[in-house]
Amino acid sequence: MKAFVIPRERIARIIAALAAEELGARFKRHVDFLTLAGWSEETPLGAGGLALSKSERAACARRAADFFGLDPVLIDAAGAERLADWARAAEDGATRSLTVMRFTPAGRDSEREACAHPADEVFADAAAAANLLYGRRRMISLVAPHGLLGFSTTVLTPNLLRIPCLDARGLSPDALGETLAFGDVLVATPTLWRYVIREGVLAPDNxxxxxxxxxxxxxLAAEMRKAGFGAIREFYGSTETGLVAWRDSPDEAFILFDCWRRDGEKMLRRSPSGAVRRVKAMDILHWESERSFRLGGRRDGAVQVGAVNVFPDRIAETISRHRFVESCEVSADGRPGGITRLIAHIRLNAEIPPTEQTAREIDAWCRTQLGSHERPRIYHFEAEPLRRDDEPSA
Incomplete structure (x- = not known):
């Protein structure tokens, strides 16, 4: 189990990411990317750091405890002042017994429950990723470490490979380019990859x-190769399922990892304990063989904005509660380059003028009611309600 020992510094960053997500989902308190990247072991829980109120502190401690399968009392012991104190408590508890871990889907609301996964399955996901990344000298990560795929791939996998992992979320593009070295593997979501490529970051050999x-x-894959990333691995999975499959090119089908097999329209996962569970993927899978498939659309109506699943119907329902709004529908606009924007199609109450100021007031209200990935980027005021099968207006 030594390969799965998590350094305290990494635990502190995991707890920081969990806290930031909890503050956004439950308290509508946005923590910007650079601030989060700067939170470390030494960051205070109170003034000058996370600045947690009593209720925020309790919620964040509970979220950290759930992640590591611990009692919240063990995390937020009396006298805890810094993230290091919470990390130490999590490290001690996880070392004694880590049998179940809980991961919450990104973009969820405060009422959605976390997904529980046996720890041995999470470790198995890391081993599967390690097999495909063997030979790397170092890992550079631009993804948050608290999601299931991020945790397996950027926290546990480097331990198995016995390589260091650098959290590069706070680096500028120039600093990232200077940091990359021969034999590195850079981990990012497609949204972050577009940013890296657009900023002109070039890869060294190998x-x-x-x-x-x-x-x-x-x-995007073609642009990555032009930038020097000769080898590309894409992983498929979700918070609900764990790591499922991989491929080397978007033109290829995904291939199941060894612990998975097809079972009709569903899949079977065998855990290291020998237990087998039947799973439905979050996406529609078009099977090409018993072990390979191509992706269809989401089953639950979610769309992905910056690698976060958001639900247009829920967003529209929220916007419809604004005092200016009679009805609302939200659509997703896939732009060239793969960037997705949300567009709010709004029918205003009769006495409200369709002006820029009206849009600004609605947008300001959305900032208090919706997560950053859920906020529409464009507001269209419609004379009549938009039918769901209509194209977005120009």
Whole structure:
């Protein structure tokens, strides 16, 4: 089990990411990317750091405890002042007994429950990823470490490979380019990969790119190879299922990892304990063989914005509660380059003028009611309600 020992510094960053997500989902308190990247073991829980209120502190401690399968009392012991104190408690508890871990889907609301996974299955996911990344000298990560795929791939997998993992979320593009070295593997979501490529980051010899969280597109993969990433691995999975499959090119089908097999329209997963469970993927899978498939659309109506699943119907329902709004529908606009924007189609109450100021007021309200990935980027005021099968207006 030594390969799965998590350094305290990494535990602190996991807890920081969990806290930031909890603050956003439950308290509508947004923590910007650079602030989060700067939170470390030494960051205070109170003033000058996370600045947690009593209720926020309790919620964040509970979220950290759930992640590691512990009692919240063990995390937030009396006298805890820094993230290091919570990390130490999590490290001690996880070392004694880590049998179940809980991961919450990104973009969920405060009422959705976390997904429980046996720890041995999470470790098995890391081993599967390690088999495909063997030979790398170092891992550079741009993804948060608290999601199931991020945790397996960027926290546990480097332990198995016995390589260091650098959390690069706070680096500028220039600093990232200077950091990359021969034999590195850079891990990012497609949204972050587009940013890396657009900023002109070039890879050294023998560098690999790993992607997950959203489907990779052929044009993005081509740009990554032009930038010097000669080898690319794309992983498929979700918080609900764990790591399921992989491929080397968007033009290829995904291939199941060894612990999975097809079972009609569902899949069977065999855990290291020998237990078998039947699973339905979150996406529609078009099977090409018993061990390979291509992705269809989501089953639950979610769309992905920056590797976060958001639900247009739920967003529209929230916007419809604004005092200016009679009705609302939200659509997703897939732009060239794979960037997805949300567009709100709004029918205003009769006395409200369709002005820029009206849009600004609705947007300001959305900032208090919706997560950053859920906020529409465009507001269209419609004379009549938009039918669901209509194209978005220009």
């Amino acid at each position: 560098a690999m790119g790993v992607s997950f969280g959203e489907p990779m597109t052929s044009d």
